Amino acid sequence: MKVCGKVHKYGDNVDTDVIIPARYLNTADHKELAAHCMEDIDTEFVKNVKDGDIMVAEQNFGCGSSREHAPISIKASGISCVIASTFARIFYRNAINIGLPIMECDEAAKDIDKGDEVEIDFDTGVITNKTKGHTYQAQPFPEFIKEIINAGGLLNSLK
Amino acid sequence: MGMTMTQKILAAHAGLEKVEAGQLIKCKLDMVLGNDVTTPVAINEFEKAGFTKVFDNTKISMVMDHFTPNKDIKSAAHTLQCRTFAGQYDIKHYYDVGDMGIEHALLPEKGIVASGECIIGADSHTCTYGALGAFSTGVGSTDMCAGMATGEAWFKVPSAIKFNLTGKLNEYVMGKDVILHIIGMIGVDGALYKSMEFMGEGLASLSMDDRLSMANMAIEAGAKNGIFAVDDITREYQKGRVDREYNVYEADEDAVYEAVYDIDLSQIKPTVSFPHLPENTKTPDNWGEVAIQQVVIGSCTNGRLEDMEMAAKILEGKHIANGVRCIVIPATQQVYLECCKRGYMETFINAGCAVSTPTCGPCLGGHMGILAKGERAVATTNRNFVGRMGHPESEVYLASPAVAAASAVTGKISQPSEIM
Numbered sequence: 001m002k003v004c005g006k007v008h009k010y011g012d013n014v015d016t017d018v019i020i021p022a023r024y025l026n027t028a029d030h031k032e033l034a035a036h037c038m039e040d041i042d043t044e045f046v047k048n049v050k051d052g053d054i055m056v057a058e059q060n061f062g063c064g065s066s067r068e069h070a071p072i073s074i075k076a077s078g079i080s081c082v083i084a085s086t087f088a089r090i091f092y093r094n095a096i097n098i099g100l101p102i103m104e105c106d107e108a109a110k111d112i113d114k115g116d117e118v119e120i121d122f123d124t125g126v127i128t129n130k131t132k133g134h135t136y137q138a139q140p141f142p143e144f145i146k147e148i149i150n151a152g153g154l155l156n157s158l159k
Numbered sequence: 160m161g162m163t164m165t166q167k168i169l170a171a172h173a174g175l176e177k178v179e180a181g182q183l184i185k186c187k188l189d190m191v192l193g194n195d196v197t198t199p200v201a202i203n204e205f206e207k208a209g210f211t212k213v214f215d216n217t218k219i220s221m222v223m224d225h226f227t228p229n230k231d232i233k234s235a236a237h238t239l240q241c242r243t244f245a246g247q248y249d250i251k252h253y254y255d256v257g258d259m260g261i262e263h264a265l266l267p268e269k270g271i272v273a274s275g276e277c278i279i280g281a282d283s284h285t286c287t288y289g290a291l292g293a294f295s296t297g298v299g300s301t302d303m304c305a306g307m308a309t310g311e312a313w314f315k316v317p318s319a320i321k322f323n324l325t326g327k328l329n330e331y332v333m334g335k336d337v338i339l340h341i342i343g344m345i346g347v348d349g350a351l352y353k354s355m356e357f358m359g360e361g362l363a364s365l366s367m368d369d370r371l372s373m374a375n376m377a378i379e380a381g382a383k384n385g386i387f388a389v390d391d392i393t394r395e396y397q398k399g400r401v402d403r404e405y406n407v408y409e410a411d412e413d414a415v416y417e418a419v420y421d422i423d424l425s426q427i428k429p430t431v432s433f434p435h436l437p438e439n440t441k442t443p444d445n446w447g448e449v450a451i452q453q454v455v456i457g458s459c460t461n462g463r464l465e466d467m468e469m470a471a472k473i474l475e476g477k478h479i480a481n482g483v484r485c486i487v488i489p490a491t492q493q494v495y496l497e498c499c500k501r502g503y504m505e506t507f508i509n510a511g512c513a514v515s516t517p518t519c520g521p522c523l524g525g526h527m528g529i530l531a532k533g534e535r536a537v538a539t540t541n542r543n544f545v546g547r548m549g550h551p552e553s554e555v556y557l558a559s560p561a562v563a564a565a566s567a568v569t570g571k572i573s574q575p576s577e578i579m
Contacts, residue, residue, distance in 0.1 A: 013347055013436060017544040022523040025196045026226060026233035028203060040546040060348040060381060064542060065523070066283040068200050068299035089352050089383055090283055094299035144183045144313070154301050155208040158309065 001122045003080035003101070004130075005052040008038075008045060009114035014057050015064035016091065020073045022065075033069050034076035051078040054120070056112045058084065062091025068098060075100040081120050083127065083138070085109040096145055097154040103127065108136035161411025163319040164386050165354040168294040168408050172277040180318035180415070188218065190272055191306035192280030194262055194519075195223040199237045200300035201281060202244050205307060213248045214310030220252035220271060220280075221245055222262035225519045227255075230526040260491025260517045263287035263375060263459035267367075268491055270400030274389050274407050279303070279312050284459050284541065286377045290370035291397065292389035292407060297378060317354045317383045320345075321416040324361030326425035331575040333469065334369025335461055335539065335559035337422065338376045339430040343440030344420070351381035353417065356410065358388040361424045367396040368465035375460045376541050379437040429574045431537070432557035435545050443574045449556065453536035454485040454567040455548075456560050457515075458522045461539035462490025464497055466560040471503035473564035473575055474510040480570030485512040486521065486528045512567075524548045530555075537566040 018040045020033055027033065038045040055074060061084035062070060071094045074082065082095065085106040095102045101122060108127045112118060116131040125138040141149065151157035162170065162177065170178040172186035193201055198221050213219055221241050226234035238255070245253035252271055259265065263284050266272045274292040278285065281303035288295035298312065306312050322341065328334075342349070355377045357370075365373075370387050377385025387393070389407045397405065428442040456462075456470045467489055479485045487507050489495040495517065498504050507514050520527030522540040530536055530549030535556065538548065543555035556572060565575040 015542075015544045017523070017542065017547050021546050022196075022225075022525055025523075025525075026231060026237065028200045028237075040551040060351065063347060063381065064283065064378075064544060066281060066285075066297040066299050067196065068281075068301060069196075071299075072200075086348065086351060088348070088381060090297050090299060090378075093302060097299060097301035097305075142183060154305055155204060158305060159208075 002119060003052060004117065004119040005054045005080055006050065007112055007114060007116045007118055008049065008053060008055050009112065010057040012059040013063055014061050016062055016067050016070040017064055019062065019070040020067065025067060025069055030072055030076040033073035037073040037077045046077065049077050049079065052080045053078060054118050055079050055082045056109055058109050059086050061087050063088035066090045068094045071095045071098055071100045083108050096148055099153040103138040105136050105138035108138065111136065160415055161413035163354060163356055163414045164292065164388065164408050164410045165294055165319060165356065165384060166316055168275060168277060169314060169316055178316045180316050182316045183313060184316060185311050185313050186277050188279055188306050188310050188312055189276035190218055190220060190278040191303060192220045192262060192266065192278065192282065192285060193303045194225050194282055195227060195234070195238050195241055196225045197281035197300045197303060198241045201303040201307065202240055204301055204304040210308040213307050216249045217251045218310065219250050219307055220266060221250055222254045222265055223256065223259050224261050224517065225523065226525050227259065227518055228516065258492060261459045261462055261519055264462055264490035264494065267291060267371060268493055270397065270402060273397055273401040273405040274393060275405050279306050283378045284375050286382065286384050287371055287375040287459060289374040289377065289384050289386035290367065291393055292387055294384055294386065296384045317352055318417050319354045319356050320350055321419045322355060322357045323419060323421045324357060324359040324424055325421065326361055326423040327364040328424045328427060331561045332427050332429060333559040333561060334365055334372045336427050336430045337424065338373040339432055339437070339440050339557060340427050342376065342380050342437045343430065345380055347379060347436055347438045348381040350377065353382055355380065355382045355385040357385065362388060362390055364424060366465060367392060368463040371463065372460050379541060429559065429562050431562060431572060432543055434543050434554040434556070437543060437557060446572050449535065449572040451537050451566060451571060452483060452534045453528060453530060454483060454563050455521050455528055455536060455538040455540060456563050457488025457490060458519065458540040459490065460541045461560050462488055462494065464494050466539065467494060467498050467503050469560045470564040471506045473561060473579065474568070475506050477510055477568050477578070479511045479567040483567055483570050485567040486515060487512045488515045488518060488520065490517055492517065521548055537563050537572055539563050
């Protein structure tokens with residue numbers, strides 16, 4: 001399976017408080033959460049994001065609170081995949097559990113710029129930057145995690 | 160090759176003789192925790208997946224602490240959803256307004272978690288219980304849901320960083336200063352995916368409240384968990400609280416650590432994390448003149464009795480500075496009651512503090528002390544991210560209760576020795 005979209009780019013240590021501020025955690029509604037995604041560091045994100053777009057950040061993406069509302073708000077905003085140099089561990093778990101595709105690839109995270117058009121092949125882990133003409137190879141997932149992803153999330157994998 | 164404390168607990172709960180770093184395993188859980196923000200998402204998933212029973216109604220805790228007493232109609236709907244579910248499934252450890260406390264202060268206080276146990280919680284600060292020598296880690300709502308239904312969770316066995324503690328803390332220096340110092344040293348991703356294992360002769364001078372505040376902030380270094388070696392202080396703390404057998408796991412002599420740090424507690428100075436990352440730590444020489452408008456003393460990091468005792472000792476007979484709001488939040492009903500009995504409450508009120516019923520409230524910018532644009536707070540909480548306590552252009556400075564109370568008196572970031 002492949003996805004392709006324009007990139008929204010961020011730096012190191014993007015925490016879950018800026019992905020979805022706690023003042024909006026009085027709802028669990030996916031669309032309401034998506035309406036405030038990233039607003040404390042990027043007020044333009046919600047206005048510009050289109051279905052299939054890709055989010056790219058550098059070290060320790062999703063650090064801080066365990067709120068699953070963070071990957072939910074990213075997924076519900078239309079983002080098809082998050083690429084980062086590294087992910088904070090609870091965010092990593094949550095993204096896999098809810099079926100938000102993520103890729104760990106330091107080379108891609110550093111080279112890709114805001115607005116680049118990027119294609120991701122989930123089967124091979126190859127990331128293609130169509131704007132720059134570069135390709136990068138993401139870290140493959142362990143088999144156990146692939147099974148959760150292929151089942152469509154943790155709860156489906158338990159059935 | 161030997162195992163660390165964390166690896167031993169995980170192996171025991173996976174039914175394995177031995178595990179090693181990187182291995183993926185499935186563990187039996189002794190406790191599954193959620194709060195009023197994360198539990199509703201877990202309940203939605205539980206119902207959507209068609210589960211009809213919980214694995215064990217005595218091994219699930221639900222604590223209504225984040226936006227309670229209900230801050231608005233939507234929050235009220237969330238606690239109602241939790242209350243209804245807890246009633247339907249007869250959840251034994253359901254705590255609501257009047258008997259609740261901040262989850263990570265409440266569970267150890269009530270003996271709901273103990274040494275050697277394997278605990279997950281849909282709250283990142285679930286790592287707090289490592290202070291008791293438990294394996295305890297934060298997860299999301301879907302993991303909580305799966306845990307409630309099956310009593311199991313999958314883990315990647317973490318590698319470890321060892322902190323060998325020696326010496327003794329100086330007066331007005333607390334466990335909070337130690338953990339801020341460590342986060343400043345290794346960074347907010349310095350322990351990413353790893354366990355932080357605390358041991359050494361210096362443990363003897365760290366109270367359980369110090370240890371709980373240190374383990375609490377392991378997540379702020381990216382760690383999977385923080386864990387303390389069990390000693391007489393741990394055993395004494397659990398006496399009269401934990402009414403079941405618990406297991407003590409010691410690290411093997413030949414356990415493998417990715418790094419070992421020697422920390423001399425006597426060298427730790429009052430430490431403050433400047434905005435907007437917990438790793439931006441500074442000691443008094445580098446604080447400069449930072450005027451503040453608010454002080455918060457409380458949270459799952461520092462709302463326990465010794466934290467209140469320290470704040471009361473510093474505020475006794477003094478008054479907070481003009482233009483500063485000081486909000487004190489004992490973390491549990493028991494701590495609150497003890498503050499009343501010991502006269503701390505009178506000290507706080509005479510000093511001009513507002514005292515609140517237990518709530519996470521301002522720590523995460525929920526309610527009970529939100530900052531306006533441009534305002535600065537010194538807080539005994541755990542995160543100083545952009546917008547954490549309110550407006551995206553407000554600032555949070557993380558500190559111990561001693562520094563927070565002293566700062567409330569002077570109106571700027573100050574160490575206790577300036578006023579004592």
